[in-house]
Amino acid sequence: MSEAPQTEPRPDNGRIIRRLLLTVAGMFAFGFALVPLYEAFCDLTGFNGRTRNEAAAVSTHQVDTSRTVNVQFITRNAQGMPWDFKAEMNSVRVHPGETRVVNFLASNPTGSNMVAQAIPSVAPGEAALYLNKTECFCFNQQPLQAGADTAMPMQFYLDPDIPEHIHTLTLSYTLYDMTANATPDVLAQMAPAN
DSSP, X not given: OOOOXXXXXXXXXXXXXXXXXXXXXXXXXXXHHHHHHHHHHHHHHOGGGBOSOHHHHHHTOOXXXXXXXXXXXXXEEOTTOOOEEXXXXXXXXXXXXXXXXXXXXXXXXXXXXXXXXXXEEEESGGGGGGEEEEEEXXXXXXXXXXXXXXXXXXXXXXXTTOOTTOOEEEEEEEEEEOGGGOOHHHHHTTSOOO
16 A cells, blocks of 8 residues: 655745735835934944034144145935935045034925935044034934025034044945935924915
């Protein structure tokens, strides 16, 4: 007497599809959560030049006029971000300890009000420890009405203790569309005046 061949149980396709959809949804949600998570990280650590006590940071440093550092600015848009975004100048030469202000220009060419958030990065990475931003558009979400443009200031100084071998520092910003995740107070800034 021969035994009937046993078949392996087939996986529940519906359960696999649900798990895959949940994974995709989780990845999508994580992508939108990156900016707020980055902000919280910067607030806690002071990473990328975000200082907690701006007034103290500005008043306690000396300017080293014996040397200069070239600070370059690079801007780019994240995928799907339609704004025009650029620095007012490509670079600026600064003395360590000297406070400088650079404007970044943004325009919203779309027919919709939008909210953006800029995420900075610094190269070389070692230089990030010495870049102190006392005011920056990157600290907050930036609302902009349809067809409008704006200048967004970034005030900074380089710590006088920046290593002698750092002659050039590159500060780049990537602009993200945060309209879907904007806070109510930011959205209220775009409401037309009554």
